[in-house]
Amino acid sequence: AQSVTQPDIHITVSEGASLELRCNYSYGATPYLFWYVQSPGQGLQLLLKYFSGDTLVQGIKGFEAEFKRSQSSFNLRKPSVHWSDAAEYFCAVGAVGTNAGKSTFGDGTTLTVKP
Amino acid sequence: NAGVTQTPKFRILKIGQSMTLQCTQDMNHNYMYWYRQDPGMGLKLIYYSVGAGITDKGEVPNGYNVSRSTTEDFPLRLELAAPSQTSVYFCASATDRPNTEAFFGQGTRLTVV
Numbered sequence: 001a002q003s004v005t006q007p008d009i010h011i012t013v014s015e016g017a018s019l020e021l022r023c024n025y026s027y028g029a030t031p032y033l034f035w036y037v038q039s040p041g042q043g044l045q046l047l048l049k050y051f052s053g054d055t056l057v058q059g060i061k062g063f064e065a066e067f068k069r070s071q072s073s074f075n076l077r078k079p080s081v082h083w084s085d086a087a088e089y090f091c092a093v094g095a096v097g098t099n100a101g102k103s104t105f106g107d108g109t110t111l112t113v114k115p
Numbered sequence: 116n117a118g119v120t121q122t123p124k125f126r127i128l129k130i131g132q133s134m135t136l137q138c139t140q141d142m143n144h145n146y147m148y149w150y151r152q153d154p155g156m157g158l159k160l161i162y163y164s165v166g167a168g169i170t171d172k173g174e175v176p177n178g179y180n181v182s183r184s185t186t187e188d189f190p191l192r193l194e195l196a197a198p199s200q201t202s203v204y205f206c207a208s209a210t211d212r213p214n215t216e217a218f219f220g221q222g223t224r225l226t227v228v
Contacts, residue, residue: 009155032214040116043205043219051214065194065224090157101148102173103211105157 002027004093004106012112013081015066021076021109023065031042032094033074034103035065037086047089050074063083117141121206121220128196128227136191136223138206146209147189148173148217149181151202158205164189165211196227 003026013019025031032051036044048059055067063075074091088110094103122137145166150158160173164183178200180192191198203224207217
């Protein structure tokens with residue numbers, strides 16, 4: 001069975017500092033990986049996705065993620081955090097060749113940004 | 116650009132009451148999904164549909180029912196509300212093309228008292 005672990009429940013960073021959110025997955029085949037962001041009172045918005053090719057993926061809002069098969073990880077990074085990045089972030093894994101709807105989601109990481 | 120629209124945004128139900136959460140999408144997506152999100156948890160799939168007239172259970176279907184009479188609409192029915200169904204409910208849709216993402220509605224916050 002596929003699973004996703006986001007080890008950090010809550011992270012606080014200062015505005016302008018760099019950010020890395022961790023995601024580890026368990027999947028028996030080639031994974032299809034996503035990061036979604038959920039702002040307060042909003043639905044989930046896709047930040048980026050990976051299913052093949054270059055293991056460093058660029059997304060919206062200046063985010064990037066790196067797929068490391070050997071570590072079963074897909075960590076999300078941003079070089080300089082803005083106050084508007086405060087939100088909840090979800091990593092998800094699905095099957096390559098399908099759409100994301102039946103993906104397995106992690107429990108999320110809440111990001112707080114200090115001024 | 117409406118995307119996925121859910122109504123209502125908030126609702127308080129008494130134990131044993133029934134209600135329907137509405138979801139409609141205007142992207143002509145074949146796939147639609149209902150999730151629940153409990154505090155501190157990720158999304159759990161309740162039901163999904165791969166097209167009009169076709170529905171299937173997800174991970175946590177007990178206490179819920181769905182129907183899909185049109186491509187656009189995918190309502191979720193709670194028949195006998197219980198406190199355990201207090202949650203935030205998200206509807207999502209996706210194309211049937213591979214390696215595509217799901218698009219989410221803004222959610223319905225339901226409290227059962």
